Amino acid sequence: MLSSIKLDLGYNDLVSKLQFILLCLFSFLQTSTRPRRPPQTTAASPASDSPSSHLEVSTLKLFFSHHRLSTLAHRHFRRQVFCFILTSASSLEFTQCILPTSGPLNSGGLKNCLKFMATGKVRTSSFSKNFSAAPTSSVPGLKYGPNGTIFLSSGIPDLDKILGGGFHLGSLVMIMEDTEAPHHMLLLRTFMSQGLVHNQPVLYASPVKNPRAFLGTLPTTLAPKDDKSRNTDAEQKDLRIAWQYKKYLGENKQHNEERDGKIEYCNEFDLRKPIEKHLIMGNRVECFSLLDCSNLAGFRDSCSKFISQFPRYDGNITSAGRIAIQSFCAPQCDYNDKEWDMLSFIRSLKSMVRSSNTVAFLTFPPSLLSPSMSKRLQHLADALLSVKAIPDEDKELATLLTGYQDMLGLLSIHKVSRFNTQVPVILDATTYSIKLQKRRSLVLECLNQAPVDGSSGSSYGTSASCGSSSKAGALDF
Amino acid sequence: MNRPVSLLDEALGFDDGESNSRQRRVGRVVLVEDCVETSGAFVLHHLIKRFLSPKHSSSDSVVIIVAFAQPFSHYDRILRKMGCNLAVQRENKRLIFFDMLMLECPDDEGVEGGLIALYGNIHKAVEANSINKNITIIIDDISLLEVAANGSTKDVLNFMHYCHTLTTQFGCTIITVIHEDIYSNGDEFTLPIQMEYLADITLKAEPLVTGLAADIHGQLTVLNKGGCEGLGRMKGKIRNFHYRVKENSVDYFYPGSRS
Numbered sequence: 018m019l020s021s022i023k024l025d026l027g028y029n030d031l032v033s034k035l036q037f038i039l040l041c042l043f044s045f046l047q048t049s050t051r052p053r054r055p056p057q058t059t060a061a062s063p064a065s066d067s068p069s070s071h072l073e074v075s076t077l078k079l080f081f082s083h084h085r086l087s088t089l090a091h092r093h094f095r096r097q098v099f100c101f102i103l104t105s106a107s108s109l110e111f112t113q114c115i116l117p118t119s120g121p122l123n124s125g126g127l128k129n130c131l132k133f134m135a136t137g138k139v140r141t142s143s144f145s146k147n148f149s150a151a152p153t154s155s156v157p158g159l160k161y162g163p164n165g166t167i168f169l170s171s172g173i174p175d176l177d178k179i180l181g182g183g184f185h186l187g188s189l190v191m192i193m194e195d196t197e198a199p200h201h202m203l204l205l206r207t208f209m210s211q212g213l214v215h216n217q218p219v220l221y222a223s224p225v226k227n228p229r230a231f232l233g234t235l236p237t238t239l240a241p242k243d244d245k246s247r248n249t250d251a252e253q254k255d256l257r258i259a260w261q262y263k264k265y266l267g268e269n270k271q272h273n274e275e276r277d278g279k280i281e282y283c284n285e286f287d288l289r290k291p292i293e294k295h296l297i298m299g300n301r302v303e304c305f306s307l308l309d310c311s312n313l314a315g316f317r318d319s320c321s322k323f324i325s326q327f328p329r330y331d332g333n334i335t336s337a338g339r340i341a342i343q344s345f346c347a348p349q350c351d352y353n354d355k356e357w358d359m360l361s362f363i364r365s366l367k368s369m370v371r372s373s374n375t376v377a378f379l380t381f382p383p384s385l386l387s388p389s390m391s392k393r394l395q396h397l398a399d400a401l402l403s404v405k406a407i408p409d410e411d412k413e414l415a416t417l418l419t420g421y422q423d424m425l426g427l428l429s430i431h432k433v434s435r436f437n438t439q440v441p442v443i444l445d446a447t448t449y450s451i452k453l454q455k456r457r458s459l460v461l462e463c464l465n466q467a468p469v470d471g472s473s474g475s476s477y478g479t480s481a482s483c484g485s486s487s488k489a490g491a492l493d494f
Numbered sequence: 495m496n497r498p499v500s501l502l503d504e505a506l507g508f509d510d511g512e513s514n515s516r517q518r519r520v521g522r523v524v525l526v527e528d529c530v531e532t533s534g535a536f537v538l539h540h541l542i543k544r545f546l547s548p549k550h551s552s553s554d555s556v557v558i559i560v561a562f563a564q565p566f567s568h569y570d571r572i573l574r575k576m577g578c579n580l581a582v583q584r585e586n587k588r589l590i591f592f593d594m595l596m597l598e599c600p601d602d603e604g605v606e607g608g609l610i611a612l613y614g615n616i617h618k619a620v621e622a623n624s625i626n627k628n629i630t631i632i633i634d635d636i637s638l639l640e641v642a643a644n645g646s647t648k649d650v651l652n653f654m655h656y657c658h659t660l661t662t663q664f665g666c667t668i669i670t671v672i673h674e675d676i677y678s679n680g681d682e683f684t685l686p687i688q689m690e691y692l693a694d695i696t697l698k699a700e701p702l703v704t705g706l707a708a709d710i711h712g713q714l715t716v717l718n719k720g721g722c723e724g725l726g727r728m729k730g731k732i733r734n735f736h737y738r739v740k741e742n743s744v745d746y747f748y749p750g751s752r753s
Contacts, residue, residue, distance in 0.1 A: 164571060357645035361598060364641050368595035371565060388679035395530045396637060396673045431530065437571035439536045440739050443708045 156334055158215030159186070160282055164437040169337055169376050170215075170283035172207030175461035177283050179444065180433055184376045184400060186337055187329070188434040189367045191398035192380040193391075194344065198406030200426045200451065201380040203459060205341055207286050208378050210235045212339040213296045214284055220323045222305040222316065223343035224350050229304045231343075232297040236286040239458055285458045307342075311351045313362040320366055327374040338375040340366075345381045346394075356390050363397050399434035404451070419467045424450045428461060501746035502540065505716035505733045506695060521661025525693035527674035527686075532712040534671055534699040535563075536739045538634060541669055542569070543578045545630045546588060555628035557583075558590045558619055560612070562638035563671075566591055575741050590619050597642045599649075609643060609653045616657065624664045631657060635671035636689065647685050658692055674698065694719050702736075709752065710736045 160168040160182055168183035177183045184190050194201045212219045213235070221228055303323060310316050320340065327338045345359070352358055363379070370377045383391040383403075395401055405427045407414065415421045428449045433442040449461040506524070524541070528534030545555050559569065569591075570580045583589040592615065599608030620629055633639065636650065643649045660666045670689070677683040690696060698715040706712075716733045736752070738745040 357641065360641045361644060364638065365596065365598065368565075371595070389676050389681065389683075392530065392673070392676040392679075393637065393641070396676065401530070435533070437568055438575075438741065439539055439572050440741055441533065441706075441711055443706050443711070447706075 156336070158211075158217060158282060159334060159337060166436045167334065167337075167374075169217075169339075170211050171204070172209075172211030172283065172286060173204070173459050173461065174283045174285060175449075175459075176204075176428075179430065179449065179461065180400070181442065183283070184378075185434045185436050186334075186374050186376060187371045188399035188436070189363070189370055189377045189379065189397065190400045190402070190434075191394065192378070193395075193401070193403035194380050194382045195403075195405045195426070196382045196384050198404075198426065200404040200406060200428075202343070203288070203425075203451070204402070204404070204428075205343055205378065205380060206235050206288075207459065208339065209302075209341050210237070210286055210292055211284060213292065213301070214238055216301075217336060218301050218303070218323070218326065218338045220303045220305065220320065220338070220340045221343075222307055222341070224307040224347040226306060226308060228306050229302075232302060232304070233291055235292040235297065236288045237290045237292045239285040239287045287457045288453070288459065289457055307345075307347070307350050312355070313352055313358055317362055317365060321369055324369045324373045324375050329373055334374055336374070338373075340370070340375060340377040340379075342377070342379040345379050346386055347382065348385060356387070360390070360393055360397075363394065367397055367399075395431070398432060399436075401430075401432035403429045403431060405429070417467055418450075419465045420450070420452070420462070421467075423452050425453060426451045427464075500744075501733070501735045501748075502537070502714070502716070502737075502744070503544075505718060505735075507718055508544070521665045522667050522694040523658065523661060523692050524667065524669045524695045524697070525689055526669070526671045526697045526699065528671060528699040529673065529675040529701070531701040531706065532699045534697065535634070536737075536744055537697055537699070537714075538632060538669065538671065539569075539572055539576065540744060541630070542580075542632065543573060543576050545628070545667075546573075546578050546580075546583055554626060555630065556588055556590065556623045558592070558616060558629065558631045560592045560594055560616065560631065560633045562594045562597070562642060563634045565595060566593060576743065592616070594639075594642065599643055609649055613653060613656050617660070620660055620664050620666060629660075629664060629666040631660065631666055631668045633657070633668070633670040635673065636685070637671075637673040637676055640685065647683075650685060651688055654689065654692065709738060711739050712737060713749070714746070 158170060160170075162168045162182050162185065167186040168177075169186055170177055170183045171180070192201045192204055209219050209221060209232075221231065223231060225231070303319070305316060305319055307316065323338060323340065327336060345363075346353065366377055381391075381394060383394075386394070407421075407424055407426055418424075428451050430444060430447050430449075433444070435441065446463050448464060450464055452460050452462060454460045526534040526537045542557055542559070545557050561569070566580070573580050580589055580591075584591060592612065594612065597608055597612070616631065620631070623629055636654070639653070640647065640650050643653075654670075657668055661668060672686060672689055674686060677686045696717045696719075698717075699712055700715070701712050702710060713734060713736050718731055718733075735746050735748050737747075
């Protein structure tokens with residue numbers, strides 16, 4: 018579906034010109050085929066809010082109102098690879114400019130790292146730790162973890178499993194965005210939806226004029242019927258060889274069914290359908306526009322007011338809260354040039370959250386910040402993840418990985434929160450592919466190396482490149 | 495009793511309390527450098543335990559923790575697993591804990607109220623315990639202290655120099671952590687250079703170049719400048735070994751010697 022349009026643009030009024038390009042492509046897309054791989058399926062906007070075109074515009078502003086405007090624009094227009102998605106008849110979302118990431122060096126590093134990852138250990142499903150066996154707390158949506166910590170679900174079952182149960186209550190979770198793709202929004206949406214399903218109050222802040230409009234794009238839970246059929250499907254697929262072990266899986270399933278009456282700890286979400294209206298109505302969701310505040314004092318006050326609803330008493334939890342902050346250091350915010358204000362805000366947010374029953378979930382674009390600032394933020398994070406889009410037509414990667422066609426992007430886990438313990442969590446794999454199952458629910462999978470064609474005898478080549486790539490991998494991730 | 499001294503203790507070269515009372519009075523500065531991938535916090539925990547447990551040092555040592563990074567409960571839980579009860583030690587006045595998680599000093603008068611007041615408190619605590627006691631000041635960590643001082647490197651360095659005077663005046667040992675990768679992007683940063691200059695012992699925790707592994711959590715490079723008393727000691731010796739962090743202790747071993 019890649020369309021290339023030659024344009025000669027000055028940089029002075031890019032936004033309006035991009036709107037024009039959007040419209041052109043929109044009409045072009047209506048006649049052409051759907052994109053082969055939508056990076057994001059967005060639920061339709063709610064009827065109450067008009068299809069929010071300003072959202073798109075501000076997303077564009079994020080890219081183009083910054084001092085790096087020239088380089089970004091250059092990249093966007095040189096490569097001329099655009100991907101737009103038709104979400105519904107009435108709204109068009111600017112979802113992605115898929116580029117071979119940022120520059121030749123980085124994409125090479127990514128490939129090397131993938132090679133490295135693919136040869137590493139692969140998490141096998143049958144021997145992964147069974148987390149459903151952990152004692153569940155009396156409050157729905159919370160679960161006790163080791164070292165006196167409490168978990169809260171991320172909204173993606175696979176991510177919970179990878180992290181050992183979910184996000185720690187009282188932790189600051191940071192997502193490093195891919196500036197050229199909105200994959201972090203997938204994680205943000207499921208995180209917020211999961212909170213709403215569990216009846217947990219949510220504070221949402223984003224650098225747009227009307228953040229409440231975003232709530233209409235939150236996904237709803239997947240119908241449980243589908244869920245079960247999916248489970249059995251997966252089991253049958255998994256146990257084609259080790260069929261004797263099926264009885265153990267059966268036990269597991271019974272256990273799950275017992276808990277079906279209660280609210281699930283972690284739901285699966287259907288990214289195509291919007292969340293039920295009654296969940297986002299009322300005042301359980303507080304919205305805050307980061308554009309309105311010239312300094313962060315106001316936002317800090319509303320955060321501390323929100324957090325004060327969930328004081329921490331030992332052993333007696335009544336409810337938990339979630340704070341979701343989208344694109345915190347976005348360049349269109351007034352406070353963007355005050356690095357130390359942002360850092361001290363995050364530091365105080367971290368200490369406030371730490372002494373309460375809340376989880377703060379924050380995304381930021383590391384490439385728009387100075388390297389030292391970005392490192393400081395990474396140190397401040399309790400749990401640190403990053404998302405990356407993958408280029409659409411990368412022959413080399415496609416031969417390297419199985420299931421490349423279905424991948425939306427890559428999720429890397431850099432840091433898992435370490436509360437009350439000094440032992441680092443070493444994961445089997447740190448990079449996972451993000452996939453959509455049945456074009457609805459998000460799944461994370463280990464990267465698997467594609468079988469090597471025996472006749473070409475390239476297996477030596479692969480292993481050699483793997484050895485040499487280890488350094489590049491360590492640098493990149 | 496006859497447990498072999500771990501590689502870390504050997505590299506640090508801290509004397510056991512009973513061996514020589516004269517050397518105990520010599521203050522030192524220990525700097526731990528770490529990065530996002532590997533945290534150096536385990537060195538702090540090890541040293542807290544070392545200075546508080548009666549086995550290693552005489553019972554009159556006092557530890558002052560200035561915590562910017564973690565709340566008391568976090569240290570308490572970790573040290574409890576290592577066999578050292580911080581809550582009890584705090585009641586016995588052997589541990590003084592300054593919770594600085596919410597400290598903010600936005601501008602000049604903020605520094606007056608913040609860092610200078612903090613130094614005043616530390617000084618008071620040191621002075622009160624100075625008679626015949628080993629005092630250890632742990633600052634966790636300098637990078638966050640810098641954020642609390644709103645990026646004013648000058649104030650942070652002043653604070654650290656003031657603390658440094660305590661090492662000569664009262665023979666305190668100062669242990670700090672700095673996140674080294676923040677300053678490694680080519681720009682001129684005075685803070686890490688100055689801190690390395692102040693430090694007698696620099697420990698650097700890094701991941702292995704091949705990435706993280708379950709058996710080896712990273713490598714530790716210890717540079718011991720030898721201090722002023724280095725009679726017959728190897729000066730400026732660099733040691734390098736791998737480590738594995740466990741709940742109650744840390745294993746140290748030379749590269750490749752892991753069976």
